[in-house]
Amino acid sequence: MWCSEMAGVDRRSTTWLPCCRLAFSLLMIASTVESTISSGTTNVALDWNMLFAQVFCASKVPAAVEPNIILAQLNLAQWHALIALNDTGYCTTQEAVVIFASHKVLASYFPFYTDILIDPLLLSQINNLQLTESQEKLGKRLGEAVAVSLIEKKRTAREFSLQAVKAALNANAGMPIPGIYRYLNNTPAGRDAQVLIFHNVAIAQPYVVPDPIDFIATYLSNLKPPAVPSQEWDQQYDLSVNAGRSDYPGRTQEMNANAAFHACGKVNNTLCTPELRWLATIYATLPQKTSLSDTVTLLAKISVAFHDALIVLTTLQYGFWFWRPEMAFKAGDPHHAPIPNWTPYLMTPPHAEYPSGTVTTEATGGTVLQTFFGGNAGPYSVGGGGVYASGCAELTGTPVIARTYSSFSDQVRDAQLARIYAGAHYNISVTDAVTVGSMVADYVEKHFTRTTPSGVLPDTGYLNVFAQTPKAAGQFNPIRFEL
Numbered sequence: 162m163w164c165s166e167m168a169g170v171d172r173r174s175t176t177w178l179p180c181c182r183l184a185f186s187l188l189m190i191a192s193t194v195e196s197t198i199s200s201g202t203t204n205v206a207l208d209w210n211m212l213f214a215q216v217f218c219a220s221k222v223p224a225a226v227e228p229n230i231i232l233a234q235l236n237l238a239q240w241h242a243l244i245a246l247n248d249t250g251y252c253t254t255q256e257a258v259v260i261f262a263s264h265k266v267l268a269s270y271f272p273f274y275t276d277i278l279i280d281p282l283l284l285s286q287i288n289n290l291q292l293t294e295s296q297e298k299l300g301k302r303l304g305e306a307v308a309v310s311l312i313e314k315k316r317t318a319r320e321f322s323l324q325a326v327k328a329a330l331n332a333n334a335g336m337p338i339p340g341i342y343r344y345l346n347n348t349p350a351g352r353d354a355q356v357l358i359f360h361n362v363a364i365a366q367p368y369v370v371p372d373p374i375d376f377i378a379t380y381l382s383n384l385k386p387p388a389v390p391s392q393e394w395d396q397q398y399d400l401s402v403n404a405g406r407s408d409y410p411g412r413t414q415e416m417n418a419n420a421a422f423h424a425c426g427k428v429n430n431t432l433c434t435p436e437l438r439w440l441a442t443i444y445a446t447l448p449q450k451t452s453l454s455d456t457v458t459l460l461a462k463i464s465v466a467f468h469d470a471l472i473v474l475t476t477l478q479y480g481f482w483f484w485r486p487e488m489a490f491k492a493g494d495p496h497h498a499p500i501p502n503w504t505p506y507l508m509t510p511p512h513a514e515y516p517s518g519t520v521t522t523e524a525t526g527g528t529v530l531q532t533f534f535g536g537n538a539g540p541y542s543v544g545g546g547g548v549y550a551s552g553c554a555e556l557t558g559t560p561v562i563a564r565t566y567s568s569f570s571d572q573v574r575d576a577q578l579a580r581i582y583a584g585a586h587y588n589i590s591v592t593d594a595v596t597v598g599s600m601v602a603d604y605v606e607k608h609f610t611r612t613t614p615s616g617v618l619p620d621t622g623y624l625n626v627f628a629q630t631p632k633a634a635g636q637f638n639p640i641r642f643e644l
């Protein structure tokens with residue numbers, strides 16, 4: 162019991178407890194994770210994030226099990242474990258609780274990798290710490306307890322939202338409205354085969370942001386896509402109709418490399434999503450002296466911000482239901498003749514267009530890091546390794562080259578251009594996405610308190626999901642619960 166009496170003491174500053182003496186002698190643990198990331202700094206918390214990147218990118222978990230949910234649970238488990246350690250004064254170490262919390266989350270989602278990668282990382286880290294048997298048991302007890310409660314609290318209603326979204330699209334299929342998302346292949350077979358993603362995210366529960374529809378009304382009500390037809394739409398049309406087209410004679414290698422880097426599938430590359438590339442940015446820029454507690458808090462904030470930003474973003478996308486360039490240019494509109502053979506450089510993503518999800522995530526990451534660093538940092542490189550997977554135009558099978566950034570904002574700008582060059586977005590959508598990402602990141606930073614992150618959906622009302630496309634482009638009609 163004498164150990165718990167010391168609960169309020171800053172554990173980092175002393176070697177006063179015999180049982181805790183080893184706790185901080187090993188902040189720098191050699192990474193056992195094979196990855197394509199250039200290393201600036203590492204510690205047990207970052208090692209687990211890098212292992213997540215590796216197993217997630219290798220295991221082809223459908224985008225359906227949003228990587229953001231697992232990433233947020235991983236880093237919230239680490240953070241809650243440190244808080245639990247502070248609160249209980251258990252006689253174990255910060256590293257121990259972080260390790261066991263992380264292990265529990267990843268082992269729950271990636272059973273296939275548990276024997277070959279997840280358990281081995283746990284064992285090697287625990288060996289390095291040279292814990293006593295009691296420290297190990299207490300670390301496991303605390304770490305796993307917080308991890309399990311996070312995993313159990315999360316609920317989604319994805320199959321219900323898919324039905325609602327399909328019903329909304331089917332209702333318009335007979336007479337698609339200019340500016341509104343529609344089937345690319347509007348035949349009975351094409352409609353049946355249409356894959357749709359992210360629709361369930363709009364009804365997931367954020368951790369820090371309040372109800373996403375309220376958040377949008379309060380902070381983002383000035384954002385909307387153009388009406389169609391309108392002069393504003395004509396401008397957006399002109400900016401994307403060539404830049405995103407696969408057979409545009411002005412395409413450069415740099416445009417293609419940029420588009421591919423941010424959107425193509427990759428083989429043997431451990432940074433397959435924008436979120437994971439921001440983890441690599443942390444890896445590359447975090448000062449070596451950063452404490453484990455500060456690292457864990459940064460990781461918790463950035464992954465909660467990614468999670469909540471994706472919910473706000475998806476609420477906007479499936480609220481405006483704006484059409485993708487391929488839909489717009491092929492169909493034409495009152496000011497533009499159809500271009501039936503218009504083909505985007507990369508495949509059109511199967512969800513509504515406005516604003517850009519990639520850029521929202523990029524801006525979220527950039528904003529969290531700018532706040533943490535009190536400004537920009539750079540230059541640094543991220544994301545190389547492996548080769549581009551099939552479906553990546555002429556770059557399929559070629560090596561993924563890392564991109565070098567002079568600052569965090571440079572990394573965000575790179576993604577903005579990439580999404581236009583891919584033929585997936587309009588300029589207004591990548592510009593407004595920066596507002597969405599930075600607004601959510603700022604909100605999370607200001608409201609990140611010990612009590613908010615929870616992620617529990619209220620009750621079975623979540624089964625009554627309702628969706629309907631707007632009557633005209635620019636109107637907002639979000640997916641919601643109808644009680």
Ligand SMILES: *[C@@H]1O[C@H](CO)[C@@H](O)[C@H](O)[C@H]1NC(C)=O
Nearest residue numbers: 170171172240243244247454
């Ligand atoms: C745990 O307590 C220490 C000492 O009071 C504090 O510096 C640290 O921020 C706390 N960690 C968390 C995650 O709250």
Ligand SMILES: *[C@@H]1O[C@H](CO)[C@@H](O)[C@H](O)[C@H]1NC(C)=O
Nearest residue numbers: 428429430547548549550558
């Ligand atoms: C991926 O890596 C594995 C193991 O190193 C290798 O056998 C395989 O050929 C690589 N695949 C590609 C497409 O490079």
Ligand SMILES: *[C@@H]1O[C@H](CO)[C@@H](O)[C@H](O)[C@H]1NC(C)=O
Nearest residue numbers: 400581587588589591592593
């Ligand atoms: C895209 O929009 C932004 C903001 O309105 C503007 O600064 C930028 O010049 C536009 N890009 C192009 C290529 O017109």
